[in-house]
Amino acid sequence: MLDIGNSKYLDDCYAVLEQKQAALIEQYQIDSFDMFDFDMLKGTIEFKQGSTVMVKADFIPVGSFNEDQETWMWAWANGGVTGEILQKAESIRVLDAKTNNDVFNTETVSADEGLAWEIAAMACDYYQGQGVFAAPVEGLLIFMVLNDIECV
Numbered sequence: 001m002l003d004i005g006n007s008k009y010l011d012d013c014y015a016v017l018e019q020k021q022a023a024l025i026e027q028y029q030i031d032s033f034d035m036f037d038f039d040m041l042k043g044t045i046e047f048k049q050g051s052t053v054m055v056k057a058d059f060i061p062v063g064s065f066n067e068d069q070e071t072w073m074w075a076w077a078n079g080g081v082t083g084e085i086l087q088k089a090e091s092i093r094v095l096d097a098k099t100n101n102d103v104f105n106t107e108t109v110s111a112d113e114g115l116a117w118e119i120a121a122m123a124c125d126y127y128q129g130q131g132v133f134a135a136p137v138e139g140l141l142i143f144m145v146l147n148d149i150e151c152v
Contacts, residue, residue, distance in 0.1 A: 009099065010118060017121040017132060024131040028055050028149055036135060038144070043085045045133065045144065053152045059133070059144035060088045062123040065116035066140055072116055077107035092126055116143060 024030045030047060033054060038045040040061065047055040061075035075081045075089040096104040099122070103109055111119075120132045120143045129145035 010122060013121040013125040014118060017117075017124050020124065020129070020131040024146070024149070028151065030055065030131070030133065036133075038135065040080055040085065041083065043088070045135075045146070055149060055151055057130075057133075057146045057149040059146050060123075060127050060129070061085065062089070062092070062120055062132075062143040062145055063116070064140045064142045065111060065113060065134075067113065068139060070110060070112060071108050072111035072119065073108045074104075074106075088127075092123055095122060095126060113141070116141065119143070120145070 028047075033047040033049055035048045036045055037048065038059065043059050043061070045057050045059050046053045047057075061078075061081055063072055063074040064078070065072050074092075076086060076093070081089055093104050096102055103119070109115075116134075117132075120134070123129070123143070124132050124145050127145045127147070129147050130149050131146050132143060133146055134141040134143050
């Protein structure tokens with residue numbers, strides 16, 4: 001668990017995220033699609049069944065969890081995140097003061113998947129997201145906060 005000064009904030013964020021994740025699965029079946037494609041420059045993701053787009057959403061990248069290295073890297077520290085999306089990703093650094101933890105301003109930290117989800121829960125609250133998608137890509141889980149989700 002993340003050691004932050006305001007653990008009630010983390011607990012509240014995590015509880016709300018669990019509800020939002022259940023709604024994502026119920027309303028959009030977000031966990032049932034064959035594949036997904038995302039565009040990091042535009043901050044958009046499509047969930048597909050075969051080649052047919054079934055659900056699309058906007059996202060803000062939060063960061064990535066590397067299971068082999070047991071590390072978390074913030075999206076704002078990733079050179080592949082640029083432009084307006086980078087500005088949105090960087091804005092989460094203000095949670096440093098709210099949580100009393102410098103993890104929000106440290107590019108890469110030691111982590112397990114539980115920590116990654118705790119960070120994602122606080123990010124979902126901060127960005128007022130509808131939920132979180134952890135995209136499995138080349139040994140990473142890329143965490144993104146979803147918004148403006150719609151069935152196509």
